[in-house]
Amino acid sequence: xxxxxxxxxxxxxxxxxxxxxxxRIKDYLNRNSDKAPSIIDANNRFKNDPNHLNNFFQQMxxxxxxxxxxxxxxxxxxxxxxxxxxxxxxxxxxxxxxKDQSQQPSTNNNDFLQKQQPQFNNPQSYGDNSQQQxxxxxxxxxTNNxxxxxYGGDDTRQTPTNRNFDDDNNDANNYNQQYQGGGGGxxxxxxxxxGREDRxxxxxxxxxxxxxxxxxxxxxxxxxxxxxxxxxxxxxxxPPDVRDDSHPNENxxxxxxxxxxxxxxxxxxxxxxxxxxxxxxNLNLHSGWLKRKGDRTGRRVRSPFPPGDYxxxxxxxxxxxxxxxxxxxxxxxxxxxxxxxINHSDxxxxxxxxxxxxxKFDRRHFSLYQLIEAGTxxxxxxxxxxxLDENKTYELIIPWVMYFKHIIIIIIIIIIIIIIIIIIIIIIIIIIIIIIIxxxxxFLFLSKLSRxxxxxxxxxxxxxxxxxxxxxxxSNKINKGNVINxxxxxxxxxxx
Numbered sequence: 001x002x003x004x005x006x007x008x009x010x011x012x013x014x015x016x017x018x019x020x021x022x023x024r025i026k027d028y029l030n031r032n033s034d035k036a037p038s039i040i041d042a043n044n045r046f047k048n049d050p051n052h053l054n055n056f057f058q059q060m061x062x063x064x065x066x067x068x069x070x071x072x073x074x075x076x077x078x079x080x081x082x083x084x085x086x087x088x089x090x091x092x093x094x095x096x097x098x099k100d101q102s103q104q105p106s107t108n109n110n111d112f113l114q115k116q117q118p119q120f121n122n123p124q125s126y127g128d129n130s131q132q133q134x135x136x137x138x139x140x141x142x143t144n145n146x147x148x149x150x151y152g153g154d155d156t157r158q159t160p161t162n163r164n165f166d167d168d169n170n171d172a173n174n175y176n177q178q179y180q181g182g183g184g185g186x187x188x189x190x191x192x193x194x195g196r197e198d199r200x201x202x203x204x205x206x207x208x209x210x211x212x213x214x215x216x217x218x219x220x221x222x223x224x225x226x227x228x229x230x231x232x233x234x235x236x237x238x239p240p241d242v243r244d245d246s247h248p249n250e251n252x253x254x255x256x257x258x259x260x261x262x263x264x265x266x267x268x269x270x271x272x273x274x275x276x277x278x279x280x281x282n283l284n285l286h287s288g289w290l291k292r293k294g295d296r297t298g299r300r301v302r303s304p305f306p307p308g309d310y311x312x313x314x315x316x317x318x319x320x321x322x323x324x325x326x327x328x329x330x331x332x333x334x335x336x337x338x339x340x341x342i343n344h345s346d347x348x349x350x351x352x353x354x355x356x357x358x359x360k361f362d363r364r365h366f367s368l369y370q371l372i373e374a375g376t377x378x379x380x381x382x383x384x385x386x387x388l389d390e391n392k393t394y395e396l397i398i399p400w401v402m403y404f405k406h407i408i409i410i411i412i413i414i415i416i417i418i419i420i421i422i423i424i425i426i427i428i429i430i431i432i433i434i435i436i437i438x439x440x441x442x443f444l445f446l447s448k449l450s451r452x453x454x455x456x457x458x459x460x461x462x463x464x465x466x467x468x469x470x471x472x473x474x475s476n477k478i479n480k481g482n483v484i485n486x487x488x489x490x491x492x493x494x495x496x
Contacts, residue, residue: 008036288315
């Protein structure tokens with residue numbers, strides 16, 4: 001809450017009031033630090049109308065006038081001084097002082113209390129709070145409602161950070177009524193005694209009030225109500241079927257917000273009579289509105305919202321996360337996928353810087369890159385918040401690298417074709433060499449086969465002639481020698 005307190009001080013410093021009023025409001029804020037969310041809330045509502053903001057601060061100053069008096073009544077009665085009159089009676093100077101001050105019109109809060117005051121500390125007070133006051137009256141009365149006994153009622157629960165100005169007004173009104181009855185005695189001793197009795201009754205009432213406040217604080221601590229730095233009550237997303245068995249009708253007493261008409265599970269569940277600012281804060285919305293689920297007329301429902309099912313229309317989130325991928329043209333190792341959060345208030349330059357910082361491209365100019373929709377060639381020309389969809393995937397590319405990538409692919413294809421042609425030529429040459437070797441050995445085999453046939457024919461001729469004359473024998477030897485020589489010469493030729 002330190003951030004909230006300093007924010008409230010800065011709002012007071014930037015106001016259009018004089019220095020004295022600013023000092024008084026700062027003193028009031030120092031004594032009541034839980035009022036800081038109400039100042040921030042009023043500044044958000046009256047940002048464009050400083051007159052309303054000044055009226056808000058004037059109301060705080062009126063409360064500041066009655067607050068010191070209310071604090072004095074908590075002091076011990078022994079601190080008050082008594083004075084004896086000439087008639088022997090005593091009266092209390094402190095009670096007389098309260099009586100005189102209560103008669104002054106400037107400090108009398110009766111007229112102010114008759115006006116209907118919104119609950120500034122509660123973010124739900126953006127409209128008429130008549131329903132809220134009725135709930136407070138019902139809560140003060142004894143009830144057998146188990147839900148109210150357990151949780152202290154809906155949206156009327158008081159916490160140290162959720163105390164409104166109506167509570168302070170009621171305290172001031174109770175103070176005026178109590179001290180006007182027993183404050184200023186006359187010169188008789190009975191008047192002083194009546195004043196002391198009233199003060200004793202008042203101290204008992206104060207003790208009862210303190211006990212009630214302690215019980216309420218214990219109940220709120222058991223509920224574990226959580227508030228953020230802006231003073232808004234935080235709600236947890238949960239499905240509608242997760243209910244407490246002790247409250248079977250709890251579903252009928254809640255505000256269920258659905259994303260569309262076909263959804264079965266609500267986006268978030270709120271307490272009844274919740275205000276739009278609380279819904280908007282918890283759903284992280286920049287704009288949108290609600291209508292009854294199933295209402296074909298499309299009628300807009302104003303806050304505070306009664307219990308029921310509502311459908312969110314024209315919702316613009318305050319922030320969203322887009323998915324951007326980067327594919328490296330060289331190696332898949334450098335591929336990356338990033339989830340980038342952008343806000344509604346970001347301009348295109350800020351979105352570019354977020355994309356660059358996500359991919360560590362801070363030192364490079366963004367004109368080198370282009371953002372396209374993944375799987376298509378649709379370029380994103382303007383990086384506007386409304387044009388970027390969190391349900392789509394975007395790809396970050398470098399145009400000149402993409403063109404260079406195509407050229408490299410073409411060159412690689414040409415090189416592959418040339419290599420294939422060379423391989424084919426080598427295969428053809430190998431086939432020709434194999435054919436030549438085959439024919440060489442084939443002719444060599446044929447020559448050997450023909451020589452064997454000639455030898456067989458010569459042997460048959462010798463066996464057929466038998467024993468011949470010596471002359472024939474010598475001539476045959478000569479012929480045989482000639483045949484052998486002719487064979488040798490032929491074989492030598494073949495070998496060469």
